[in-house]
Amino acid sequence: MAMLAQIQNFNNNSIYVYFLSYIVILNYQHFSKCQRVSLIYATTIAMELISGYKWSVTLSMLIISMFIMEEYLLDDKVKGELLSNIWYKICDFLYQFIFIDMGACIVINIIISGKWLKDWFVQTDIQIWWFYVVNIIILLFTIHLLNTSKFGLYDFSVIKSYFDKFDGIKIKWDDLELKRRFDIMVELEDKSYFDRDNSYNWFSIEFVKYKIKAFKENRKWLKEHREKKSLKHMLLCIWSLIRKFKLFRYVLRKIKEKIASSTWSVMYFFHRLKSKIRGCSTLEMQLIRCIGIEKGYDKCVVRRKFFEFFYTYLFFNGLKNYYENTQNNKRREFKKFILYVYLHSIRINMFGNEFKSIDKLFGDAKVRDWDIDEFYVAILSLTGARVTPKRMVLYPHAVKIAGIDLNRALVWRNMIRDCRITESRKALFDETEVEKVFYIIRGKILPYIENNIFYGPCDGHNDWPSYGRSNCWSFTRNVYWHIWWERFTNRTGTEDDMMRIYTSLSDRTITHEHCKKYLGTAELGAVIRICDEIKGNDRMGHYKHSQILLGHDENGVTIYESTDKCTQIVYFTWDEYVQQYGKYKYFKYIKWPIFVR
Numbered sequence: 001m002a003m004l005a006q007i008q009n010f011n012n013n014s015i016y017v018y019f020l021s022y023i024v025i026l027n028y029q030h031f032s033k034c035q036r037v038s039l040i041y042a043t044t045i046a047m048e049l050i051s052g053y054k055w056s057v058t059l060s061m062l063i064i065s066m067f068i069m070e071e072y073l074l075d076d077k078v079k080g081e082l083l084s085n086i087w088y089k090i091c092d093f094l095y096q097f098i099f100i101d102m103g104a105c106i107v108i109n110i111i112i113s114g115k116w117l118k119d120w121f122v123q124t125d126i127q128i129w130w131f132y133v134v135n136i137i138i139l140l141f142t143i144h145l146l147n148t149s150k151f152g153l154y155d156f157s158v159i160k161s162y163f164d165k166f167d168g169i170k171i172k173w174d175d176l177e178l179k180r181r182f183d184i185m186v187e188l189e190d191k192s193y194f195d196r197d198n199s200y201n202w203f204s205i206e207f208v209k210y211k212i213k214a215f216k217e218n219r220k221w222l223k224e225h226r227e228k229k230s231l232k233h234m235l236l237c238i239w240s241l242i243r244k245f246k247l248f249r250y251v252l253r254k255i256k257e258k259i260a261s262s263t264w265s266v267m268y269f270f271h272r273l274k275s276k277i278r279g280c281s282t283l284e285m286q287l288i289r290c291i292g293i294e295k296g297y298d299k300c301v302v303r304r305k306f307f308e309f310f311y312t313y314l315f316f317n318g319l320k321n322y323y324e325n326t327q328n329n330k331r332r333e334f335k336k337f338i339l340y341v342y343l344h345s346i347r348i349n350m351f352g353n354e355f356k357s358i359d360k361l362f363g364d365a366k367v368r369d370w371d372i373d374e375f376y377v378a379i380l381s382l383t384g385a386r387v388t389p390k391r392m393v394l395y396p397h398a399v400k401i402a403g404i405d406l407n408r409a410l411v412w413r414n415m416i417r418d419c420r421i422t423e424s425r426k427a428l429f430d431e432t433e434v435e436k437v438f439y440i441i442r443g444k445i446l447p448y449i450e451n452n453i454f455y456g457p458c459d460g461h462n463d464w465p466s467y468g469r470s471n472c473w474s475f476t477r478n479v480y481w482h483i484w485w486e487r488f489t490n491r492t493g494t495e496d497d498m499m500r501i502y503t504s505l506s507d508r509t510i511t512h513e514h515c516k517k518y519l520g521t522a523e524l525g526a527v528i529r530i531c532d533e534i535k536g537n538d539r540m541g542h543y544k545h546s547q548i549l550l551g552h553d554e555n556g557v558t559i560y561e562s563t564d565k566c567t568q569i570v571y572f573t574w575d576e577y578v579q580q581y582g583k584y585k586y587f588k589y590i591k592w593p594i595f596v597r
Helices: 002-012 014-027 033-051 055-073 077-082 086-100 103-112 115-123 129-147 156-164 176-189 205-225 231-243 247-278 283-292 301-325 334-343 358-362 372-383 396-402 406-417 472-484 512-519 574-584
Strands: 293-295 348-350 353-355 439-441 444-446 448-450 453-455 527-531 544-552 556-562 567-573 586-591
Touching (some): 033 055, 033 103, 033 129, 055 077, 055 086, 077 301, 086 301, 103 129, 115 129, 156 283, 156 334, 176 283, 176 334, 176 372, 176 396, 283 334, 301 334, 348 372, 353 358, 358 372, 372 406, 396 439, 396 444, 444 472, 472 527, 472 556, 512 586, 527 574, 544 574, 556 574, 567 574
Antiparallel strands (some): 348 353, 439 444, 448 453, 527 544, 544 556
């Protein structure tokens, strides 16, 4: 009877004993956070097994205890300063409890250790000690996962130290050279950056508004540049199909293509959605995961993604409010300040060459003095993908607004690839290595990409892919459209044809003088058609070929063409051009849009 009275007395005071144990655990300084949480979990389960409380009561006590410990009693004082808002503290606690403290496991443990399961064991005549064994096994499993976690975070004090290194007063935010580098970062990595004044990830209303705006602008642009076909042209095509008894076959093929296109569109949507969830990140998300994750970056993708969403919201809002409350000068250009810290914090790997941060690539130079072409290569490498010539031409707008010289950038890229530039070694740039590989005409970069195929230089082999056997005309037609957003007809003598005033065959022959006269004065981006037959459409003639004019000087011409074997950009002197293409006999037409004339 005395023992029963003692047990009853303990049950009546179990909450008091629980919180007393909780205080003792927190006061023991030699314990790590994981060890403290482990002891709190063990104490919680022991209390429930002995006291017989409902699992909901026990869970409430645990959540209260863990919330107080996480948000008020840990050693990370900086977190307390930044997360002063109670909503921020609740969000932080939810993430910590679920993803760091193995909250799901301990919740299951608490539910299973409830009185309801114990009564079920008794009613089904299962020996009661199995009840305790199951709960102890789950508890040990939870503690094991907690103390051997593959995912870990730095304290807020460590994260904030990256921002404390710099004085906002000493940074000239209006400097044009600094702005150029910021523009490259935003254009390549996160176009929505400056449109999101008060949000830091893509799970926000501001980001949705930006995407809607960008979608509308893109549709408007596509509508303006869509190739328009007249009603007369459509009727002629239909009549041609009827006359050749191919209309029914044509309609069936179009229906089949539409179904295939719709199926592909659905698959593409889910593929893009997956890439958005797994790979797409704002600049703030990239920064917070780089400076905030201690371990488990690659192995724990789900926890990492939730960390990015939670802590871009918590940390950057908290930091901004902290700067506002302390009248810190960094608050005035807060978004630019984040970019500045980004440049000095993000790790990059280029061809296996590790750099602790982007600034290590440039030595002790100030950001405004970093070589703009080398910087372009560095930003391209942030995704982890190899910086290939194909990837270098994917961002014509960034190249244009920042004034990037892609040919110099290619040399920088080769120097990093060959380990002539490392974190500890900085070889001098040799201007003599720069070769003319890329051309820019009317803001369009060549070589040309179509259907993800790059008709230009590729790493690993020298042969550029061919557009297809005897498809030189189709190739030039598509490149011409890429440059001008115009189509040319396949006949000579049209208004956009430079050769329309030359009616004599002798004036069109491929000679040294004629090459210099015609090709040396034609507009860059013009299409050149050489053929042994002038009359009729481009199907006429035995020898026929099409080219795009990329450049010319006093001595020769640079052309872009696709042959049966490969695609190539080649410079010919006038005599070399005659020797190579003399068999075609005549210049049939040299065309570029009339609005340029």
